[in-house]
Amino acid sequence: MPPSIIVVGLGSGGEDQxxxxxxxxLESAGIRYCRTADHPAVADLAERGVAMEPFDASYERSDSFxxxxxxxxxxxxxxxxxxxxxxVAYAVPGHPMVAERTVQLLxxxxxxxxVSLTILxxxxxxxxxxxxxxxxxxxxxxxLDAAGLKREHLRPSMHTVVGQVYDxxxxxxxxxxxxxxxxxxxxxxxGQSLGIAGEERIARIPLHELDRQGSYGNxxxxxxxxxxxxxxxxxxxxRLHEIVSILRSPEGCPWDREQTHQSxxxxxxxxxYEAIEALDLDDPDxxxxxxxxxxxxxxxxxxxxxxxxxxxVFDVLxxxxxxxxxxxxxxxxxxNAGDAEEALRNWEAMKAEEKRLKGRPERLSLxxxxxxxxxxxxxxxxxxxxxxxxxxxxxxxxxxxxxIAEELEELKAAVKDESRERQQEEFGDLLFAVVNASRxxxxxxxxxxxxxxxxxAARFRYIEEQLSISGRKFDDTDLLExxxxxxxxxxxxx
Numbered sequence: 001m002p003p004s005i006i007v008v009g010l011g012s013g014g015e016d017q018x019x020x021x022x023x024x025x026l027e028s029a030g031i032r033y034c035r036t037a038d039h040p041a042v043a044d045l046a047e048r049g050v051a052m053e054p055f056d057a058s059y060e061r062s063d064s065f066x067x068x069x070x071x072x073x074x075x076x077x078x079x080x081x082x083x084x085x086x087x088v089a090y091a092v093p094g095h096p097m098v099a100e101r102t103v104q105l106l107x108x109x110x111x112x113x114x115v116s117l118t119i120l121x122x123x124x125x126x127x128x129x130x131x132x133x134x135x136x137x138x139x140x141x142x143x144l145d146a147a148g149l150k151r152e153h154l155r156p157s158m159h160t161v162v163g164q165v166y167d168x169x170x171x172x173x174x175x176x177x178x179x180x181x182x183x184x185x186x187x188x189x190x191g192q193s194l195g196i197a198g199e200e201r202i203a204r205i206p207l208h209e210l211d212r213q214g215s216y217g218n219x220x221x222x223x224x225x226x227x228x229x230x231x232x233x234x235x236x237x238x239r240l241h242e243i244v245s246i247l248r249s250p251e252g253c254p255w256d257r258e259q260t261h262q263s264x265x266x267x268x269x270x271x272x273y274e275a276i277e278a279l280d281l282d283d284p285d286x287x288x289x290x291x292x293x294x295x296x297x298x299x300x301x302x303x304x305x306x307x308x309x310x311x312x313v314f315d316v317l318x319x320x321x322x323x324x325x326x327x328x329x330x331x332x333x334x335x336n337a338g339d340a341e342e343a344l345r346n347w348e349a350m351k352a353e354e355k356r357l358k359g360r361p362e363r364l365s366l367x368x369x370x371x372x373x374x375x376x377x378x379x380x381x382x383x384x385x386x387x388x389x390x391x392x393x394x395x396x397x398x399x400x401x402x403x404i405a406e407e408l409e410e411l412k413a414a415v416k417d418e419s420r421e422r423q424q425e426e427f428g429d430l431l432f433a434v435v436n437a438s439r440x441x442x443x444x445x446x447x448x449x450x451x452x453x454x455x456x457a458a459r460f461r462y463i464e465e466q467l468s469i470s471g472r473k474f475d476d477t478d479l480l481e482x483x484x485x486x487x488x489x490x491x492x493x494x
Contacts, residue, residue, distance in 0.1 A: 009122020030086025
């Protein structure tokens with residue numbers, strides 16, 4: 001017979017929760033292990049003469065749970081292979097298929113190692129949770145592991161049980177994650193040893209006290225009842241999608257229903273510029289609001305397409321997720337990138353490969369990928385970078401300075417005796433030449449000019465303030481006085 005392991009569940013209480021089949025399997029096993037001796041059934045079985053060797057020492061000498069689980073799985077497989085004539089029994093708290101990583105490792109590895117694996121279910125701690133905490137899982141239920149709990153796992157509209165809250169440190173992590181969705185004083189339930197007479201503890205406490213309870217252990221869980229309070233969903237992307245779909249529905253807002261891609265196109269542009277202004281001002285509150293306004297535009301346009309059946313915003317997210325992973329082979333694949341320049345080359349290479357795989361036609365010009373509605377200054381910068389990428393560029397700044405001087409002289413000549421159209425053309429040539437300089441000194445021309453605009457506006461407002469203080473208007477001053485105030489504002493800023 002092949003080597004064999006039988007995994008049994010001990011339930012969440014004493015021996016009374018064991019099935020007769022599990023008891024017989026443990027009694028007949030030649031080698032017995034349990035994941036932990038810290039379980040009431042282990043002591044009860046020992047009194048019956050069914051002793052088991054616990055793996056508690058593995059937890060004490062290891063620096064991570066995953067390493068403990070690896071050690072347990074390999075020990076069991078090794079014992080089975082070394083003792084093919086005996087069945088190796090492995091007992092775990094609760095049900096073997098509920099929150100038992102060691103059992104998952106055995107399932108993954110036993111067949112390849114030639115070991116027969118049998119799993120006998122026991123009463124899960126969930127059985128007691130449903131009864132003792134009084135909720136029906138059919139209403140919507142999720143079981144989460146305290147060790148891997150993340151904010152995106154949380155769904156306030158579902159009953160939530162967080163298991164394996166081993167200690168105060170784990171409880172603190174769970175508390176902080178829950179606080180990212182629930183208010184600090186939100187009532188939760190801390191359950192311990194559910195269904196075990198004399199040991200059960202059920203306490204309703206405010207969330208902020210979760211890590212101040214004194215005792216925790218293998219049988220400690222946190223229960224957060226389902227709630228229909230929409231305020232708990234205010235951080236949810238799904239809730240935002242729902243709100244936008246309601247606004248566009250027949251029962252929604254008449255204005256929102258009437259909009260089309262073209263009618264709110266300018267809104268998208270304006271909201272983007274307002275977000276950029278918040279960035280430039282380094283205004284966190286402004287960013288928070290303006291980024292939301294940009295996101296709303298994306299949701300509105302996506303909702304319009306969802307109504308036609310073309311795609312929805314979740315398709316947009318899927319496309320973006322795929323793109324980010326595909327274009328970062330140095331993060332999610334086997335490529336390497338030692339610096340930002342190499343990472344950018346990887347991005348461009350994968351971007352080209354992505355378009356080839358999607359069967360998109362190659363562009364006729366290197367410049368075709370630059371958006372035609374991009375403002376002129378950043379568009380000039382992008383055009384020059386594309387040309388520079390294939391070697392069409394000045395070798396150094398000296399050539400750029402010469403070109404700027406040449407264009408300046410041509411503009412001066414045009415202003416003297418040529419048409420307005422010609423003057424505008426020469427002025428554009430000068431600006432284009434100056435943008436060349438921004439590339440060579442690694443300055444973004446749009447950011448540079450925006451900074452100068454802000455600087456000018458601040459100094460000009462200082463002049464207005466000085467006039468207001470003296471009760472005068474611009475008609476009551478002259479250029480010499482205003483220049484003095486300008487210099488004052490400049491010195492104050494420096």
